[in-house]
Each structure stands twice: as C-alpha cells, then as structure tokens.
Amino acid sequence: MYTFPVQRAAQLKEKPDPKTLVFGKVFTDHMFVMNYDAGQGWHDGRIVPYGPLELAPSAMVFHYAQEVFEGMKAYRRPDGGVQLFRPMDNVRRLNDSCERLCIPKLPEDEALAAIEALVKVEADWVPSEPGTSLYIRPFIIATDASLGVHASHSYLFCVICCPVGAYYAEGINPVRIYVENEDVRAVRGGTGYTKCGGNYAASIRAGERAEEQGYAQVLWLDGVERKYIEEVGSMNVMFKVDGKVITPKLTGSVLPGITRRSCIQLLKDWGVEVEERLITAQELFDAAKEGKLEEAWGTGTAAVVSPVGEMGWNDQHVVVNNNQIGPITQKLYDTLTGIQWGTAEDPHDWVVRL
Structure with a gap:
C-alpha cells in the first residue's frame, strides 16, 4: 500500500464552467512528482501544488528529447463517484515507452497508486456534465544538466490533470x-x-x-x-x-x-x-x-x-x-x-x- 505526502495549495483556483471546458487550458490545484537518481531509483513521491518546474537550461530533455507521456481520464459516475478506465494499461504502456527511450521503468503498482492518489485529492475537479471528464497526463522527463547524447542519470515523473469538455460539443460528426x-x-x-x-x-x-x-x-x-x-x-x-x-x-x-x-x-x-x-x-x-x-x-x-x-x-x-x-x-x-x-x-x- 503506497501513501504519498500531500502539500496542499495555499489558495485553490476557481473551477471553470463545466459547460464551456476547453481541452488542456485549465489545470487543477495539485500535481504528483517523483524523482529518480541513479543508484537510488525512484523516490520521494509526493503531491504538491501545481506550478512551474525548475530545470537547468542544459537539462537533457530540452536537447535530446528524452521524455515520454501518457493520456487517460477520470470519469464521474451517475452515483457521484469517480472511476478510471483501464489505468494499468496506461502505466504498462508508459513503461514500454520508457524502455525504448532508455528511461528507468516505474514500479507499476506505485505509479498507479500515484495516479489514483492525485485524482482522489482533485476529486472535486472531475466534472459531472454529460461528456465531460478529468484528463490525466503522466509524463517523465530527463533532468541531467549535461550536454551529450547518452541516457540521463536523473528524471522527474509528474502527473498533471485538467478538466475537459465533451470532445464533440455539437454532436459526433464525421x-x-x-x-x-x-x-x-x-x-x-x-x-x-x-x-x-x-x-x-x-x-x-x-x-x-x-x-x-x-x-x-x-x-x-x-x-x-x-x-x-x-x-x-x-x-x-x-x-x-x-x-x-x-x-x-x-x-x-x-x-x-x-x-x-x-x-x-x-x-x-x-x-x-x-x-x-x-x-x-x-x-x-x-x-x-x-x-x-x-x-x-x-x-x-x-x-x-x-x-x-x-x-x-x-x-x-x-x-x-x-x-x-x-x-x-x-x-x-x-x-x-x-x-x-x-x-x-x-x-x-x-x-x-x-
């Protein structure tokens, strides 16, 4: 059973009108972050206020594109509860991407627990209007402050979320x-x-x-x-x-x-x-x-x-x-x-x- 410390945002954002949500423009109050260092592995998973990341201009992600990501959603059920759709499939595909990009794989159960923990913290952000959902974007970036084409020795795993509207605002048209x-x-x-x-x-x-x-x-x-x-x-x-x-x-x-x-x-x-x-x-x-x-x-x-x-x-x-x-x-x-x-x-x- 994984538990992660939560640092609550000092001030919560005003939630957007669920009838006019736009994909990828408004993000929730918190995000999940976890570090990787060679010799230590993945460590210090935590939920913190959503905000900028501090990276060196020489961080390898900027120069050699060593990064991977996923896309998934949380849905509001008619009874008011929240659920995910095949989340472990996303975690496993993220690790398949990691293997190809020479990024250390995440422990599957811990990665899924991280996503679930963040969505629970942000449960009020899951909209209930028909067709709406909470989009979830896990991603990993290489953070070594070093130039040279080789695998990084340090990484950052993040999960951010944004409420999204119905993909077909005017109906499902060809x-x-x-x-x-x-x-x-x-x-x-x-x-x-x-x-x-x-x-x-x-x-x-x-x-x-x-x-x-x-x-x-x-x-x-x-x-x-x-x-x-x-x-x-x-x-x-x-x-x-x-x-x-x-x-x-x-x-x-x-x-x-x-x-x-x-x-x-x-x-x-x-x-x-x-x-x-x-x-x-x-x-x-x-x-x-x-x-x-x-x-x-x-x-x-x-x-x-x-x-x-x-x-x-x-x-x-x-x-x-x-x-x-x-x-x-x-x-x-x-x-x-x-x-x-x-x-x-x-x-x-x-x-x-x-």
Whole structure:
C-alpha cells in the first residue's frame, strides 16, 4: 500500500464552467512528482501544488528529447463517484515507452497508486456534465544538466490533470481525412509504438498542410514503402469493409492504443470479424469505389471514436457511408462511453473505482 505526502495549495483556483471546458487550458490545484537518481531509483513521491518546474537550461530533455507521456481520464459516475478506465494499461504502456527511450521503468503498482492518489485529492475537479471528464497526463522527463547524447542519470515523473469538455460539443460528426504522401510519422525500429513528444512534433507539418486543404486529420502511410495505412492523426484507425472490420496490425511503428484494444474486444464480443493486418491506401480507395467501404473511424482516449466521412488522396476522393456515422461506429462510441461513465455494464472489468 503506497501513501504519498500531500502539500496542499495555499489558495485553490476557481473551477471553470463545466459547460464551456476547453481541452488542456485549465489545470487543477495539485500535481504528483517523483524523482529518480541513479543508484537510488525512484523516490520521494509526493503531491504538491501545481506550478512551474525548475530545470537547468542544459537539462537533457530540452536537447535530446528524452521524455515520454501518457493520456487517460477520470470519469464521474451517475452515483457521484469517480472511476478510471483501464489505468494499468496506461502505466504498462508508459513503461514500454520508457524502455525504448532508455528511461528507468516505474514500479507499476506505485505509479498507479500515484495516479489514483492525485485524482482522489482533485476529486472535486472531475466534472459531472454529460461528456465531460478529468484528463490525466503522466509524463517523465530527463533532468541531467549535461550536454551529450547518452541516457540521463536523473528524471522527474509528474502527473498533471485538467478538466475537459465533451470532445464533440455539437454532436459526433464525421471528419474529412487526407492521405499524407511526403512526411511520415514513424518507421519500424523507431519510436512509433511509444508515446514520446518527438512523434507528435514530427506530425505537425503534415497536419497543418491537411488543414489548409480543408481536412481535419492526416491518414499516415508507413515510412518505408509509403503505401500501408498506419494511423489517422494521433489515433488508431479502423475500417469496415464488406462486413469485416480491418485495422493496421502493430508492426512497431503504430501506437498500441488502449481504445483500439477495447474496440477490438467489443467487436469480437458482438461476433464481428476483425482482422489486424497490412492495409494499403489503394485497397481502401478501391473498396470505396466498389461500394464495399462501409465505415471508417479513428480510436483514441480524447475522442473515443471519431467517424470518418470523406477521404482524399492525390486526385482521388471518396465519401464514406454518405458522410454519416455508421452503426458499428455509433455502437462502439455508445458502449465505450457507457462503460467509462458508469452507465453501461463493464463485462471485462476495465473500470477502476476510486
């Protein structure tokens, strides 16, 4: 049983209007911090007032990007309680990212206890308006004040939280996506399967190009042959083709999404055939022209599922399901959000009540 000292903020913030919450703009009163030093391991976990971190300008995180992070949520149940969704999956994926970036792994139980302890302290920040939640961002940064390309000897593990509104403020509407031909998000052998900032920094330019052309997201191709679908924006992606759901297999350059894993399990529960395999962009556009591309959607923590209504690639353009959300996409969204907010049965014990 882990316990952490709590230093209460001298002055609590005024909480924002839950009807007008914006993602990632307002943060709670407290944060969790824990240090790592070579020879000592992870130590001194504590909850302190949310505030700036003091780092040397030469801190290695600034120069060599040795850092990892996660994204998860706490939800308000109808009975007023608070719960998390598959939090240990996030902790384990954070450690997978740590292993790739040569960051010391966190003790799993202690990391989960830290997240739970912070959410309990900040329980009043978990909003109760429909579709709202408390977003939780655990992250680890290298803190050695040293220049030189090698692993740091000291690190900081932090957890911060922010209340967020419904992802779809005006309803769950299909988006337009654009197949990116020039830039790549990741390559096999790289860091594509991790959650590290470099992956996201590398995606910004293509995202801005897509936005300039009126698209909401980028559909990424593999970095070697430039023909296999990998992800959509910062989400995993799925397609229903001729009655079967297909999704890119985890080749090392695709993030192993927790929402992705949950969707696959639910689809199998419902008797829907799911294939994890290589999928070419041409196969998708051909299927659309033949009337076999029935639905398409992205999956991720922020949106849960994001339906795709149109796809563009070079001079090809297709509409998916008359630009409307499909029945499988809707059922996945309703079921997952029902489990997360405690209004639907949780057959796989994914929820952790606090």
